[in-house]
Amino acid sequence: MAGIALRNLTRRFGDSVAVDGLNLEIEDGEFVVLVGPSGCGKTTTLRMLAGLEPTSEGRVEIAGRDVTPLPARDRNLAMVFQSYALYPHMSVEENIGFALRLAGRSRAETAAAVAAAAGRLEIGHLLSRRPRELSGGQRQRVAVARCIVREPHAFLFDEPLSNLDARLRGSARVEISRLQAQLGMTTLYVTHDQVEAMTMAHRIVLMEGGRIRQQGAPMDLYERPADLFVAGFLGAPAMNLIPGVIEPGPRGPVFAAAGLSLPAPLGAPEGPATLGLRPEALSPGDPGPGEIALRGRVDHVERLGAETVVQLSVGEAGAISLTARLPGAAAPGRGAPMALRAPVSALHAFGADGRRVALGAEARELAPA
Template sequence: MTGVTLTNAVKKYGDVQVIHDIDLDIEDGEFCVFVGPSGCGKSTLLRMIAGLEETTSGKIEIGARDVTRLDPSERGVAMVFQTYALYPHMTVEENMGFGLKMTGHPRAEIKRKVDEAARILQLGDYLDRKPKALSGGQRQRVAIGRAIVRGPEVFLFDEPLSNLDAELRVDMRVEIARLHKEIGATMIYVTHDQVEAMTLADKIVVLRAGRVEQVGSPMDLYNDPGNKFVAGFIGSPAMNFIDGTVEGGRVRMPSLDTAIDANVTLPPDGAKLFVGLRPQHLTLRQSQGPVILDIRERLGGVSYDYLTVPGGEKIIVESRSDEAIPEGTPVKVEFDPANALFFDAGTERRLR
């Protein structure tokens, strides 16, 4: 197995640049997830690594080889797509071994590799079935098995769980994590779902508008985001952002009718900033004021309270208490200032 290195990778369609000077190192055996909103360039970047999109400038290396101008078949990668792309007239066994059959591999070798992939993916009982007799999750496992049989240096996944229902997505997420643990291959995975990114990745690459916003482990990005975009994208429910103003060396938050000390270097008085607070770091108590508990979602062990705030900010509070404040009640939002993150209102960069 081997790693992947991108150096000043650029992609243009005519005069429109969609990938901007990406520098990235993905280590041997690492599970790297590209995450970001729709249109951020994550699938385009994956396709550049696969060779399905031409790299306008820069360099892509897989191991010690410069593969920037090589055909996809010469790069040592296998790709699993959002659609299963299985041959409907072939059995599971035939679908998984078709690539090796087309390249002239001996029948015994194909059989051995298909059986091993079927063992890893628990498909041994389905080898004689046609795709129409399989569930969505089973079909996706066949598509992954087809990639395993090829024995690639790098596995590429392009939103492979998007077509599955919620329960199957969870099951397949566990299957993919188990697969990575068993075979130890380098894997690059594209998703817009940050929950998938947090649960699968060794390394997350957060993309926006074709640029890398931040790279790090899931918990590094969660606990130490570099800017407001990353802070709001990583975490579910998303981080709350409340408008603040620097006054007398403190941060005044008019919407919550409070002022707090900040353990960061603040800009001069009058400067505008955003105060970031995770939903689980907030608590509520009944109190007369303009903040109203609008809606409560009860999910069993946890509840989410949605607040109406005069300043227009959207605030979500996570609660694990059985004590329920009635909807429509005025509340006071309380929190430990040590849990607050601060972001410059202009650049949206984190203040430290």
């Protein structure tokens, strides 16, 4: 395996810029997930790395070597597609060994490599079967085994789970993560699914408009989103974002919005601001010390078993819509009044420019000595 570096990578299609000066380094053995909405440039980035898409500017480095001019076949990267791209008329053994036979390896050498890869992935008993006789998870293992025998520098995954149903996607996430850890594969994985990104990645790279908006460990992005876009993208349900203003009050600064008045988060400056609050930070009941109070009317209830997602209207004339993720039996019916509370420490604040404001202890940690 080897490290990867993308230097000022840019791709234009006429007047449209799909990827705009992207810089990214992936360490040897690291699992990096590119995530973002449709059209953000993540798949184009993957294809430029793989050599399937030309670059307009910038370069691609693999193991310290500039491979930008090289065609895909000379970059020694293994790509797993959505459909796994297995040859239906070939057996599992023939699928795994196809690239080696194409490269002119001897029959004995190919057989040994196929047996070793199949053994590592525990699919040796499937070698005589055709792809149509395999489950989705088994096909996935065959696709990975076909990559392993080539001993690539890195693995590239292009939304490999998008064709699976919800139950299979869950088990496939676990399987890919286990294989990546077991094999120490340098991996770049593209998805639009934030659950895949949060549960699989060592590092998330969140893209929007052809650029990186934020990157870091999954929980770093979740707990400290850099701006309103990141805050609104990561999380299911999404973070509650309430536009308003922070202004002086008799007992200290307050956040005011459409008839709602709350203590302002410690460290948030006065002026236009957006308050952020994760749905899971809300719980039923009256506030205790260090908590804020919210009262509203239930608009919609989604009972999911272990948890219930509730939509509420709060503030003047119910102008503000909030989402709360509560324990399964906690929610009243539609139209009922409801009191909620949340720790002040759970509040996020974003300034007029949409950037996150460092609060409380974090602000003190970031302040110059």
